[in-house]
Amino acid sequence: MRVQTEQGDRVESAGQKHFLxxxxxxxxxxxxxxxxxxxxxxxxxxxxxxxxxIVWEKCRQGQELSELVVFGIARNVLRNHHRxxxxxxxxxxxxxxxxxxxxxSDDGMVADALDRLKPEEREVxxxxxxxGFTSAEVSGLLDISATAVxxxxxxxRKQLSNLIREDQATEDVQR
Amino acid sequence: MSSKxxxxxxxxxxxxxASAVTEEELARSxxxxxxxxxxxxxxxxxxxxxxxFHQQHPGRxxxxxxxxxxxxxxxxxxGVVVTSAMTAPPTEQTAPAATQLDxxxxxxxxxxxxxxxxxxxxxxxxEADIVTGGSGKLAVSTTEIDGVISEGIYMRPDVxxxxxxxxxxxxxxxxxxxxxxxxxxxxxxxxxxxxxxFSTGDVISFGGLEVNSKDVGECADGRPLVYMEEVRxxxxxxxxxxx
Numbered sequence: 001m002r003v004q005t006e007q008g009d010r011v012e013s014a015g016q017k018h019f020l021x022x023x024x025x026x027x028x029x030x031x032x033x034x035x036x037x038x039x040x041x042x043x044x045x046x047x048x049x050x051x052x053x054i055v056w057e058k059c060r061q062g063q064e065l066s067e068l069v070v071f072g073i074a075r076n077v078l079r080n081h082h083r084x085x086x087x088x089x090x091x092x093x094x095x096x097x098x099x100x101x102x103x104x105s106d107d108g109m110v111a112d113a114l115d116r117l118k119p120e121e122r123e124v125x126x127x128x129x130x131x132g133f134t135s136a137e138v139s140g141l142l143d144i145s146a147t148a149v150x151x152x153x154x155x156x157r158k159q160l161s162n163l164i165r166e167d168q169a170t171e172d173v174q175r
Numbered sequence: 176m177s178s179k180x181x182x183x184x185x186x187x188x189x190x191x192x193a194s195a196v197t198e199e200e201l202a203r204s205x206x207x208x209x210x211x212x213x214x215x216x217x218x219x220x221x222x223x224x225x226x227x228f229h230q231q232h233p234g235r236x237x238x239x240x241x242x243x244x245x246x247x248x249x250x251x252x253x254g255v256v257v258t259s260a261m262t263a264p265p266t267e268q269t270a271p272a273a274t275q276l277d278x279x280x281x282x283x284x285x286x287x288x289x290x291x292x293x294x295x296x297x298x299x300x301x302e303a304d305i306v307t308g309g310s311g312k313l314a315v316s317t318t319e320i321d322g323v324i325s326e327g328i329y330m331r332p333d334v335x336x337x338x339x340x341x342x343x344x345x346x347x348x349x350x351x352x353x354x355x356x357x358x359x360x361x362x363x364x365x366x367x368x369x370x371x372x373f374s375t376g377d378v379i380s381f382g383g384l385e386v387n388s389k390d391v392g393e394c395a396d397g398r399p400l401v402y403m404e405e406v407r408x409x410x411x412x413x414x415x416x417x418x
Contacts, residue, residue: 016212023209024370031204032193045204052208110190129184130191157176161183 019059023052026070029131033074036130038081050077068140075141109171113163121156124149205370 030051034044051074055065065073114122127133127141135153139146176184 019212020366023205024366027205027208027370028201031201032196035193035196035200036191041200045200045207048204049208049211053211056211110186114187125187129187130193157180157184160187161177161180164183164186165179 015060015062018064019052019056022055022059022065022070026067027052029067030070030074033071033131034078036126037078043081047074047077047081068137071141109164109167110160113160113167116163117156117159121152121159124152125156125160128153209366 027048031044031048034047035041038044038047051070054073055070058065117125123142124138127138133141135146135149139149142149
């Protein structure tokens with residue numbers, strides 16, 4: 001359906017190059033991002049492919065995408081995924097629990113404590129400690145100020161630490 | 176951060192579910208997400224593509240969305256995926272002939288076809304063989320092929336070979352590169368299964384390498400080749416001698 005022109009071919013070729021470079025730079029991080037936040041390998045694969053379908057479309061339009069933009073796309077894709085999952089089964093809480101417990105973590109106590117954090121604080125914590133983003137990057141990704149990132153991170157660390165300590169104490173008493 | 180918090184953060188890091196991600200998983204996902212290049216698939220909504228929609232002025236988006244809301248009461252608005260590859264005749268999807276890569280593609284229309292893929296590569300280049308050469312990342316697993324196998328291979332340490340990237344669909348190159356099965360052949364070059372990109376026409380160079388051990392293999396078309404198990408970068412000044 002497309003009209004081929006010499007200029008069009010050049011744009012296509014440049015788009016392909018940008019896409020491949022973006023894919024090489026971001027794929028593994030995006031895949032891991034989804035593995036940390038979805039219920040298993042197939043979902044992570046599908047969502048990663050979805051992200052790069054969008055990246056491919058944008059590259060073909062001549063856009064060059066930074067890692068943060070790609071992660072912005074990944075966040076939207078994940079949000080849509082959760083929305084449709086919730087819509088279809090209407091079991092948000094169960095889904096959330098399954099998500100963190102089914103992630104293959106050996107530390108169930110950490111997973112439980114993570115579940116009880118405020119979502120916005122948990123996200124800052126995970127983007128920092130699991131995805132390896134700096135505060136400035138998290139700020140750009142979540143569109144919040146760097147101060148807000150630091151505050152949320154501080155609260156999340158403290159809260160997680162307290163929750164784990166409480167859980168540990170309860171477990172010790174039960175033994 | 177207090178020591179208790181630090182210990183919690185250590186536990187959090189150790190509990191990262193992505194630490195269980197395997198290389199096979201990543202390879203499978205890479206392949207799947209690269210497959211979008213095989214088609215001209217474009218998500219179309221009423222009034223244009225999804226991308227066009229996102230580029231519109233917000234006010235227009237709101238009006239459009241409102242219009243869709245009304246229209247939805249009377250009709251189902253379905254997304255349509257137009258895939259021109261679906262209409263391509265099967266004969267166009269066969270693997271390409273040797274020397275698939277052309278530094279200056281004539282038509283540029285091959286994006287409508289599935290990307291040719293290297294198959295049956297007998298001694299694939301593996302991660303450990305991807306070394307940094309004189310001008311960038313270099314995948315090396317073979318060296319001079321024809322007529323020298325029986326005597327073994329030894330490359331003069333004072334010679335730098337400079338080659339332009341080209342490959343056939345079996346992954347064999349006359350001068351001795353071998354790319355792994357699963358490498359995609361694109362209009363612009365090669366993409367290794369691990370995502371490493373080589374562009375057609377890139378001058379890639381290596382030199383001062385010596386073969387410390389070798390394993391004779393065979394290209395899919397019967398040409399012999401040698402797998403270099405260990406390579407060392409040339410440490411001295413690189414002379415400008417063409418390959």
